Amino acid sequence: MSAVIKGKQLRQRSDYTYKFNAKTGRHGWLRLTPAYSLKIVEELIVSHGQSRRIFDPFCGTGTTVLSAAYHGHEGVTADINPFLIWLAQAKTAHYSLRQIEATREACAAALELVRLQNIEPALAPPIHNIERWWSPRSLDFLRLLRSAILLVTDVHSAERTLLLIAFCRSLIQLSNAAFNHQSMSFKDNSQLDIGFGVDMAAVFYEHVSFILSGASENPIGEALVVFGDSRNPTDVVDGLFNLVVTSPPYANRMSYIRELRPYMYWLGFLINGRDAGELDWTAIGGTWGVATSRLTDWTRPTDCFKSVHLSKVLEQIAHVDNKNGLVLANYVAKYFDDMWNHFQCLTPRLDQGAELHYIVGNSTFYGSLVSTELLYAEMLAILGFKKIECRAIRKRNSKKELIEFDVVAQWQ
Template identity: 60%
Template sequence: MDGTRNELKQRADYTHKFNIKTGRHGWLRLTPAYSVKVVEEIVESYGSGLSILDPFCGTGTTALSAAYHGHQAATTDINPFLVWLANAKTTNYSDADILEAEQAGRIALDLAVREEVEPVAEPPIHKIERWWSERVRRFLCHLKAAIADTAGHSGPTADLLNMAFCRTLIKLSAAAFNHQSMSFKDSVQCAFDLNPEAGSVFQDDLAFVLSGARENPLGDACVVLGDARSLQSHLDDEFDVVVTSPPYANRMSYIRELRPYMYWLGYLANGRDAAELDWTAIGGTWGVATSRLSDWQSSGNHWTPRDLERTLESISSSDNKNGALLSNYVAKYCEDMSAHFCSLTDVLRPGARIHYIVGNSTFYGVLVSTEQVYANILKEYGFTDIHVRAIRKRNSKKELIEFDVSATWPGKPRQ
C-alpha cells in the first residue's frame, strides 16, 4: 500500500470545504462531496483532450473540473436532482442568459417580498417547522412561486434562479453542518427572522451564482440519469480516465442532506419516494432501505472477495445489536460495487486509468477495508497496475482513512 498512515493529516482541503467559495463548485454544499482539489491533482497528471468519466456524479465535481481543463466529460447518477444540479453547473451561459437571470431575479424577489404572487404550497417535509420558522416558510413559498412566474420551470434562467433559491432556503433553515452529516440548531429561529432586509440573502446568493455562471468551462460535459451498475446501457462512448468518489460503506445517506432541495424543487413528493430512491442507490440506508436489508440475499451474479466472509461473520456476531442487518448492508454494498466494476469494463478504452476515492469503515469495531475490496474486485475483472494510496485521515479515529484506488484497464482479450 502506498502512503504512510502515521504521516496522514485530515486535509480539509481534500473535502467539500475546499469547494465552498470556488465558483460553480461552491454553488451547493453536500457534505459527502469530495474536493475539486483532489480531482484536479489527478486530472492534471494526464494529457490534454481526454474523455473523462465520473460514474457517481454527486455534485458534478469531476465533470465540471474536467470541462474547465478542456476535456470531454461524462457523468451519471441515479438521483434526478443531482443530474439537474450537475447539468446546471456544467452548462455554458451566455451574457444574455446572465442578464436575463439578473433581471428575472430582481422581479421575482420584488413579487415575493410584496407577496404579489400566489404562493406555492409548503413541501410535505416531515416536521417542516424544525427546518424553517413560519415567517421563513411563507417567504420561501412566495419566492418559489415568483421564480416560476418570471423564469418558468426550465431553461438557463430558471436553473440559475433555482440554484440561488436552493442556497437561500438552506441558509435560512435551522440545519447545522457541524459534523459529517446534517443536524438541527437548538432553535428554529434562524438569522432571517432577525434580518429586516427580507431579500438580502437571496440577492447575495443570486449574485454568487451569476458570478460563477460567467466562468464558462472550455470543454463539454454530458450528464446522464443512470445506474452505475449498468453503464453500458446509458453511455455510448469509451473513456480514457475515470475519476470518481462512490458512496462509502458507512450508511451515510445522500438523501438525508438533499431532502430540502428535492422537496422544494419537486423531485420528492413524500417520504416513501425518498426511501425508494435511497434503496435503489448503492449504499442507500434511508427508511425502507434499512428494513429491506433484513430480507436481502445475494444474487450470486457478481464476484466478491472470499476473505470478505470473515469480516461479515464478525459484524453479524450475536453480540452485536443489528449485526446481521449491518452484515447484509456491507455484503450488498460490495456486490453492488462489483456489479459496477463489471459494467465499467464495457465503457473503457484499452489503457484507460481509473481513480476511486473511497474511505474504509468500521461496524462494531470491525474494520471494513473497502479499498482492499475494490483492489481485489479490480484484479478479478482483469485490471492491472493496481495501487492503493492513502491520502488523508477522515477524522480523529486513526483507522478511518480515505484512499485513492487506481488501476489500468488493459482491454478485453480478443475472442
C-alpha cells in the same frame, strides 16, 4: 491481490482554501462538495492532460465532469438521482451574457413580488417536522419566493434554473440545518429562530450574484450528464474512456437522499417519504426508510462478489451482540455486490491503458473494520486490472482507523 498501500503522510486538514473557479470552488454551487475533494479531482485531471475522455460514473454534484470540461476534455457523468442530474447539467451548461442579464432582471422582479406579497405562496414541502427546519418567518419567505420565481421565468429556461439554484442555497442558509458533522444535523435549541432579524431578500440576492459570477465562466470542453444506474455503465454511456475519476458512495450508511431531501422536496423531485425511500433503495449504499426494512429479508445472489476477507467481515458484523447486526451485514454485502457489478460492467467502456481513480473511505461497524479500499483492489485484480494501489489521502475524523483512499488501477 497485488494492491500496494501508499501514503503514510496523511493530510490532516479538510479546510483547504484552494479555489479554481466560482462554479467548482470551495463551497460549490450548493455547498455539497468538500474543499479537499475539489482539490484532489483538479490535481488528478491536470496531471492527466493527455486524457481525451474522462468518466465519472457517480455524478454527485458534477465536480469531475465540470473540471474536465474546464480543462478542455470531454467529461461524461451519470447518476440515478434526478436532482443531481439537474444540478450537474445546470453547472456544466453554457450561459450567454443575455441569459445572465435576464436572470438578474428576473431576480429583481421576483423579489418585488415577494415584497408586495400579492401572490399566492407555494405550498410548503411535505417534509416531516418542517418546523424543525425553518422558522415561520423563513418558511413564509421561501414559499413566496418559490412562487415568485415560477411566475417571472419560463419553464426550462436558464433564468429559472439559475434562480432555483440560488433558492436552494438560500433555503439552507435560512434553515436550522448544520453541516459540521459527517452528515446533516440540526442546530441546538438556542438557534431555532433562524431568520429573525435577517434580511432574507438580501440573502437570496447575494446567492444569485454568486451563481451568476460562476455562470459567466463557461468551460472550453464538453460535458455530458446523463441519467442512469452506475451498476451498469455499459447501458448508460457510449464509447471508450481514457480516465475514470470518481468518488462513489461510501459503505457508511450515510443516505445521500436524506442529505439532499430539503432541495428535492422544495423543487418537486420528491413528493413523499415513500418515494425518498424507494430512490434510496435503488442507489448504491442507500439505507434510508424502506431501504432499511428491505435489507432484513435481502439475500445475496449466486453471482455475488466472493471474497474470503469480505466473508470474514460480514460474519463479524452479523454475530455481534446487537439486534441490528444481521441487517448491517446485509447492507455491507449488498454494497460490495453492487460495486462488483459496477466494476464488471465498467470494463467494456475503458480504452486500453485507461486509469482509474476511486476516492473512497473505509468504515467500521461495531468495531469491525471494513477495508473498502482493499476490497475494491481485490475486485479490480480479479477483473485483470494492473498497477493497483491504495493511496492514503487523509484521516476522515478523530478515529485513527478511518481513512480516505485513492484506489488506483490501470486497464490492460
